[in-house]
Amino acid sequence: MKRNTWQREAVRGALDASEGFVSAQGLHATLHATGSPIGLATVYRALADLATEGSADSLQSPDGESLYRACSTNDHHHHLICRNCGLTVEIEADAVETWAHNVATEHGFSQAAHVVDVFGLCERCTAAAASTA
Numbered sequence: 001m002k003r004n005t006w007q008r009e010a011v012r013g014a015l016d017a018s019e020g021f022v023s024a025q026g027l028h029a030t031l032h033a034t035g036s037p038i039g040l041a042t043v044y045r046a047l048a049d050l051a052t053e054g055s056a057d058s059l060q061s062p063d064g065e066s067l068y069r070a071c072s073t074n075d076h077h078h079h080l081i082c083r084n085c086g087l088t089v090e091i092e093a094d095a096v097e098t099w100a101h102n103v104a105t106e107h108g109f110s111q112a113a114h115v116v117d118v119f120g121l122c123e124r125c126t127a128a129a130a131s132t133a
Contacts, residue, residue: 010031014027021059021088022068024043
């Protein structure tokens with residue numbers, strides 16, 4: 001475990017205060033708006049460390065950017081993520097677990113791991129899009 005520094009605690013606090021997933025650059029901008037002198041490289045390192053230790057969820061957005069949020073559980077889970085507003089719902093996906101295990105076994109893989117995140121529009125954003133169409 002990494003030692004706690006003021007920078008690491010600042011990143012953890014800003015991540016805890018964020019709703020949904022946020023990029024390192026977005027979190028850095030938020031910290032700077034509050035007067036923090038923390039550097040962008042430090043934010044990237046702290047977020048990577050938090051994700052590695054399980055204190056933050058990390059995922060790749062559809063455009064390839066890494067996004068982070070404070071993790072509410074240490075158990076393996078998946079997400080439904082709204083592409084518009086960022087609303088995130090943690091979901092259990094037993095069928096995904098079974099499918100991943102079966103596909104890995106079928107191809108001779110062992111100790112397989114997977115990440116499944118589903119992007120779409122939440123109910124509110126779907127309704128808003130329909131009302132403007």
